[in-house]
Amino acid sequence: MGHQLVKIYLYSIVLLILGFIASISSYSSYLNTSVFADTSGVDNFILTLPSSCTIQSVNNTHTANLENNTRNTNLGGNPTTFTVYCNDKDGYIIYTIGSSNGTEGNTNLIGSTGSNIPTGIYSGEDTTSSWSFRITSLDNTLTTNPTYAVGEPNFATIPSTWDWVAKKESGTVDSATGSQITATYSAYISGTQASGTYTGQVKYVMFHPSSATRPITLAKAFENAGKSKVPVVDPTSGDTNYYYKMQDMSSSICNAANVFGAASELELVDTRDNSIYWVTKLQNNILDSNEGQCWMTENLDLDFNTTNPDGSIAMRTFTSNDTNLTFYGSTGYDASNGYTCSNTATTTNCTASGETISWTPERATIAPTDLNSTTWKNDKSNPYSYDRGNVEPDGYKDGHGKAGNYYNWTAAVASNNSSSYSGGNAANSICPKGWRLPNTRTYEFSKMLYAYGVTKDDKNTAGYATGGYNKMVASPLYFVRSGIVNNGSLGGPASYGYYWSSAVDSGSSAFDLGFDSGNVGPANSNSRYYGFSVRCVAE
Secondary structure: OOOOEEEEEEEEEEEOOOOOEEEOOOOOEEEOOOOOOOOOOOOOOOOOOOOOOEEEEEOOEEEEEEEOOEEEOOHHHOOEEEEEEOOOOOOEEEEEEEEHHHOOOEOOEEEOOOOEEOEOOEOOOOOOOEEEEEEEEOOOOOEEOOOOOOOOOOEEOOOOOOEEEEEEOOOOOOOOOOEEEEEEEEEEEOOOOOOEEEEEEEEEEEEOOOOOOOOOOHHHHHHHOOOOOEEEEOOOOOOEEEEEEHHHOOHHHHHHOOOOHHHHOEEEEEOOOOEEEEEEEEEOOOOOOOOEEEEEOOOOOOOOEEEOOOOOEEEOOEEOOOEOOOOOOOOOOOHHHOEEEOOOOOOOOHHHHOOOEEEOOOOOOEOOOOOOOOOOOOOOOOOOEEEOOOOOOOOOOOOOOOOOEEEOHHHHOOOOOHHHOOOOEOOOOOOEOOEEOOOHHHOHHHHHHHHOOOEOOOOOOOOEOOOHHHHHHOOOOOOOOOEEEEOOEEEOOOOEEEEEEEEEOOOOEEEEEEEEOOOEEEEEEEEOOOEEEOOOEEO
């Protein structure tokens, strides 16, 4: 395309919660809050805002003439500055979403000639046309979302669903001058991009806890349900921290949470081995952003055994008090599979009469240094699991991105012999009590991935939407390219990842979620003998 110029206009839109939408021009303006309530809001909340809370914004039009094969890291030379003020102690959250052409969720720069420029992460190298932004707290009085508060030279994608960018913690009050954040925009124009005018919009909203429907995070839902935190000693530092329990999760707690994604993240402890996991509530319906499920956003890291002080191996016994063991006394759920019932005379589902189901795995988890074709066999019927150690193929520092353990499907469904499973869904799993394996027959992987812009549709045949791979491995989903175990060796770490579902495909295969940088399959079918990762979803 030579050295033709591409002209870009970017308009930041501030949506105040009392229903006043203002498209800010290049002059400064002060927006007050004295009109009607806006019931569209964030995540379908019904919102109100006290008159003491305001957003003041300046420098909101960004115009630039860009040459092909160049990047402009400050479109128009004037970052959008938001001054936010609230004089009470309840705190607040600033959300944002791409809203080009007036359509929430549209993250393109719209071209006048019919071509568009998609949003995309920039980390120092360019290959295709894209645009992005970053958020900065000017006075360090706001907590910024690390997904968008990236440092030089990085820029983040514009979110296609409402996501928080900054918040004032509860218990603090703004000074008389308020708190400030800036939004800086960047764009790269490739040599093949058609010249012309491109326009885009980003919408911001202030969410205040005085709304008619108060925001309830997962942590608040646990607190409201009367759950207690338990002490856990960090084996490395010796420090004691306190966590709610994975095993206390329930459908009522998950349903009570009305804040989604990174804003609702919470660390829980699995009481079976005191492992700590990140979880959050994720949307599963793109048409109704108030629908969702609670997911682990870390891979399960449960060993089937412990090591005694003398070095001998002791197998763990899991029960329906701590593990997703909900069925006993039928094909695949009896003594031949390692199950027992506390009432030995019971031949049906023993929990129906208050009894306890127990399961003892027949094989210990393979240690990080012992994986080979002798310790891991491609056996589809009997359980195999492998502990790779504390590694992070995708490098997330806060625990997201850990590889976790690898399980063949038989181990994932808590069985010592899965040869009798020929259809349907496995009722039990190695997930904690209150959690289970996702079900591909009800599109659970697909719906969640589609809601976050990863896939083209919410059916199991979907492939990546534009930018979908980046959303797959980033906040708030954090899926990990942990690789797979096959025939006693680990393949593809940091290249691809696979996650078991509960659904049987045939007598020797089961369905899973698989992805790499080029494609995603929410319902692949693979042999049960592969060692895949496990993510659990709340029941």
